[in-house]
Structures are given as structure tokens and as C-alpha cells.
Amino acid sequence: MKFKIERTSVWDSKPCDEAMHGSATYIDRRMTFHLDKAGMYCPQPTLEQARQQSWGTEFFSKGANHREEKGGVARDLDVENIWVIDIATLEDLLTLQGKYGDLIIKEEDCLEGITHTIEIYDYYRE
Numbered sequence: 001m002k003f004k005i006e007r008t009s010v011w012d013s014k015p016c017d018e019a020m021h022g023s024a025t026y027i028d029r030r031m032t033f034h035l036d037k038a039g040m041y042c043p044q045p046t047l048e049q050a051r052q053q054s055w056g057t058e059f060f061s062k063g064a065n066h067r068e069e070k071g072g073v074a075r076d077l078d079v080e081n082i083w084v085i086d087i088a089t090l091e092d093l094l095t096l097q098g099k100y101g102d103l104i105i106k107e108e109d110c111l112e113g114i115t116h117t118i119e120i121y122d123y124y125r126e
Helices: 047-051 056-061 090-100
Strands: 002-007 020-030 033-035 041-043 064-069 072-086 103-107 116-120
Touching: 002 020, 047 056, 047 064, 047 072, 090 103
Parallel strands: 002 116
Antiparallel strands: 002 072, 020 072, 033 041, 064 072, 103 116
């Protein structure tokens, strides 16, 4: 499985020996809402509703492939250069953890083709 990999203490260089150059399209995802008769905000994930939001004009002026997806609206923006790592087995993951220490595995839904990020947690952050 291919993961995005990053290191808490490093933002501009290779996060680990095993990392490889990769790229993925950044997906901007947003929720749209409308007020129902009782004055409650209700999700309404349609492109038409997105056009009525305060951010609608900007949303449709940039990007490509504007669509309804995952309970909201989405658009494809620029391709980002990222670091990736292939982890095929639990043993591979544990080997990485043994070499670099604590790892944080996060769900990733803003990069096409990447479902999770591994962060090598080697420095305090808020």
C-alpha cells in the first residue's frame, strides 16, 4: 500500500531513507448547507448549493472536475509533489517504527490515490 510519508521535524527534505518522490492531485473538498424551515443547517451536497455559498464563485473559478462526492462537493486542484513509501505488510510497518520511533497514521482524503499518511513523530507539535 502506498502512503504519503512526512516527518514532524522536517518539512522541506526527504523524511526518511525509504521515501520516494511521488505526486498526487490535491482535491479540495467542501460541505454545503442550507437552512431548513426550522432554521437548522442541513447538509445539501450539490453543485447547485455550492454555487449559492459565499465561497461558490471562487470554488468554480479554479480547478477542474467539479463534482458531488463523499457527501459534499469537490474539485481537483494542482498536482503536489509528495514523499511516498510502500508498506506491504504489518512487518514492514513495524520495521519502519523500529527504525524511526513513534508513527502517526492518519486518514488522507485530499490526495488522489493516497488514502493514508504516515507521520514520523520525532518532534513535539501542537
